[in-house]
Amino acid sequence: xxxxxxxIFKKFDVGYNWKRNIQVDKIEIDSFSxxxxxxxxxxxxxxxxxxxxxxxxxNQKGHKNFWKFWLGWCEDNGYIRDKNTNKDLxxxxxxxxxxxxxxRETFQEDxxxxxxxALVKEKQKRVGPIGLISSRPGQLxxxxxx
Numbered sequence: 001x002x003x004x005x006x007x008i009f010k011k012f013d014v015g016y017n018w019k020r021n022i023q024v025d026k027i028e029i030d031s032f033s034x035x036x037x038x039x040x041x042x043x044x045x046x047x048x049x050x051x052x053x054x055x056x057x058x059n060q061k062g063h064k065n066f067w068k069f070w071l072g073w074c075e076d077n078g079y080i081r082d083k084n085t086n087k088d089l090x091x092x093x094x095x096x097x098x099x100x101x102x103x104r105e106t107f108q109e110d111x112x113x114x115x116x117x118a119l120v121k122e123k124q125k126r127v128g129p130i131g132l133i134s135s136r137p138g139q140l141x142x143x144x145x146x
Contacts, residue, residue: 002061003030006069008045011053024049041070042079043143051075078142 009021058069072081
C-alpha cells in the first residue's frame, strides 16, 4: 500500500468577514505510522495546532489529484467531522420552503428531480478517511486515551 500524504489546513479570520484556509502541517501515513484511527489523527492535529476548523486534503501515489480527507472542528473535549450532504438538494429544499404558494409546484418538481439525480449520480470514490483511518461523521467524539 502506498502511503497517504496529508496536508492539514486551518481556517483563520484574516479580516472583517474574510476567512482563509492556511496550510499548517504535512504528514504521511503508512503501515508503519503510529496514527491508526481518526481519533489518533485528530489528537495529533489538536496537540500541534489547538482548537479550530480544519480541512485535510490527501493524495496517494497511483491516484491523480487530491481529495477531501477530513473536514470538521477540533475542540478541547473532542472533534466533530462534518457530514457530506448533497448541496443541490439542500438548496432546492430551502428554495421550496421560501417559495410562495403559486411557485411551490415548480419548486416541488425541482426537488423531486434533484432527488432522482442524487440517486442516479455515481457515488464519489474517495470521500472521507479511507484505509487506516475509521470514519464517523456528524457527532462529537472524544480523543482516544494515549
